Amino acid sequence: MSVASHEPEATTNDPHDGRGLPGLRENRLFPLLSTLVLTAVVLFLFWSALSSVFLALQVKQLDPEGAAGGLAKVLAVGAIGALLSAPLAGALSDRTRSRIGGRGPWMLGGAVVTLVLAFLIGRASSTTELMVYWTLVQASTNFIFTPLLVHIPERVPLARRGIFSAGLGLSHLGGMLLGSAVGAAFATRLTVGYLLVSVLLVLAVTAFVLVNRRSNVGTPTSAFRLGPLLRTFWVNPVKHPAFGLVFLGRFLFMTGFFPTTVYLLYVLQDYLGLGDAAVARMPAVSLASLVGSLIGTPLAGWLTDRLRATRPLIYASSAIMVVAFVLPLVFPTFIGLLAYSFLIGLGFASFGAVDYVLITKVLPSQDDAGKDLGIINMTTTLSQTLGVGVAGALIGAVGSYAVLFPLGIVLVSLGAVCVMFIKGVR
Structure with missing residues (x-):
């Protein structure tokens, strides 16, 4: 070795031509x-x-x-x-x-x-x-x-x-x-x-x-x-404001979503009071989210192609997630959390189905699409780093895992607002 x-490895087919394959x-x-x-x-x-x-x-x-x-x-x-x-x-x-x-x-x-x-x-x-x-x-x-x-x-x-x-x-x-x-x-x-x-x-x-x-072996190499x-x-957000707004909006959206996922076991144990029984309930919560995701992904993808628009679906996804975050606050029960999990899966999967469509519309250059997509994907890691850290500090200050839900409402809403200011994209 x-x-x-x-230089990338050789491909078996021309990646730009799918006809007759x-x-x-x-x-x-x-x-x-x-x-x-x-x-x-x-x-x-x-x-x-x-x-x-x-x-x-x-x-x-x-x-x-x-x-x-x-x-x-x-x-x-x-x-x-x-x-x-x-x-x-x-x-x-x-x-x-x-x-x-x-x-x-x-x-x-x-x-x-x-x-x-x-x-x-x-x-x-x-x-x-x-x-x-x-x-x-x-x-x-x-x-x-x-x-x-x-x-x-x-x-x-x-x-x-x-x-x-x-x-x-x-x-x-x-x-x-x-x-x-x-x-x-x-x-x-x-x-x-x-x-x-x-x-x-x-x-x-x-x-x-x-x-x-x-x-x-033998493929041309360079230093x-x-x-x-x-x-x-790096991509300059001043020269490419639409790209910068998508980056910021996606970061806020992800930062609103991840903390409740990471702290879910503690929410079950302490906020809902399930204690040691919480671990056995985790698969049911994940299953509810999976069902929502399986509905949201194909439906949002079909609507994107049908409407030829992404922003209305991102607004709808954000609204669904906001409703999801409200439910555990109003109904702090296991059933309430199952409903939250279903809706958060539905909303997040719907967002994911149209997210990359919007991203491809605001890329600064198709020649550097891979690099620019890599920068956008950094929002996932950054949201886990900063979002989980901020959420942990808020939990410590407030003394309750309930703070995760209003945090999600605020951040997801701000993410949707960023999308509103993107020009030239439906």
Whole structure:
């Protein structure tokens, strides 16, 4: 294996021409699709089990009085690790040459390192140790996820990318649901749970790499330069105000959404008063969200194509989420939280279905679309870093997890307001 250039692996088809292409099986896209979805499901399962259940339980065991603040620190610092590692993972895998391709070695290495770190997390004796190990896990799993995603633009023609995007969306939903179920099943055996989900990840990544291996030895290479990599983090919002407003609006929207997801176990335990029974209720809450998502995703996508407009659907998605945030305040019961979960899944999935359509309309340059989409995707990591941290501070100041819901109302509403000021887009 060697590391050198920015040249991508060769593609099997012209990515800009989907006409006359054979079906998925004939084009060897079916093995790529099936193994990509499998790997993504297991990766989202891993992230969900750890961030929503295992870490929350472990932090509460280590620091019962300061659980909210402790979990916020662990997840926020970990998100910084993800933010910094994602572009590095892409750049290094771009420049790697091996018999199994440029992506495979880094994916396999990331999976093995994640397995070791998961074992160490299970044995952590302080929140500081958890914070260090979780940050490293976020980095190691990004060396799986980023190269995994790059297979789509590299190997899949434009005419076939829709089904891959849909597969990734469903893998996210399925992985989150399975992660909650696995987390609940191993709530009293955290070390075993950590090892189980990480072993599954190693197996899924290994299968993906073996099925989709393709030598890129001999592909032209060029020197690694730090300057161009650093410049990929910036687009001038003054020169491109629509892009800046989409970035800000998406950041606010995500920051309103993530804290309630991260602190969901604590909401069940403390705000609803379920105590130890809360863990067993987590899968039901996730299932309600999944049902809402399965309705919202295709419906919003169909309406976007039908209306040829994105802003009205973003307003509608925001309104649905605001109603969702109100419900637990008015009905602080498990049924009320199930209704919240269904509506938050419906609203967030509807937003996700039209979000990237709006983004593609405001990209500063189609020539740099990949780089600009990467900048937009940083809003997800930044919202986890700042949103969870701010929410943890508010919970500590107010003394109740109820503060998460008005916080969500304010931030999601402000995100919708940002979209209102975008010019030249319906």
